[in-house]
Amino acid sequence: MTHQLLLRFDSFDPSAFDADAEARGQVGLTLLQMWREGTGRHWALFSVNDADKAKAWLSKEAGLGHPPSASHMLETV
Template identity: 40%
Template sequence: MQLLCQIDTPDYDGWKKAFDADYEERMQAGLSQLQIWRDADHGSSVLVLFEVNDRKRAQGWITREQGFGGAMTCTFLETV
């Protein structure tokens, strides 16, 4: 199972620094980063694809991240 998150951030560099510092917390949530994409035209939108090892822990991570107030939407995906 994968998780695709879209994050809207006006400060990509600041977001990326905080995201990199959060590595251990994501690992504890059962998430492995697969890919990051950035909006080539505006730079204010980021897509992150994760491999999900534990959906319940991943959902807890999403809830905590959304609690910081930034615009973030996430979708769990299955290969069919």
């Protein structure tokens, strides 16, 4: 099974997102696609190499006070 992670950002800071690229890469997340909805909300789809590491990264982001507004771990069927 292949995992993907869909994130929603209600408020999006491109500089902060870019600055976090290395940390996402270290946990096996690869950006596949990004969409903008309206004027501010952004969606990002990542491929996931290790679901447990991705979930740990999400927990860490929440602990640091800047998590995505919503996250969905998806798996192909």
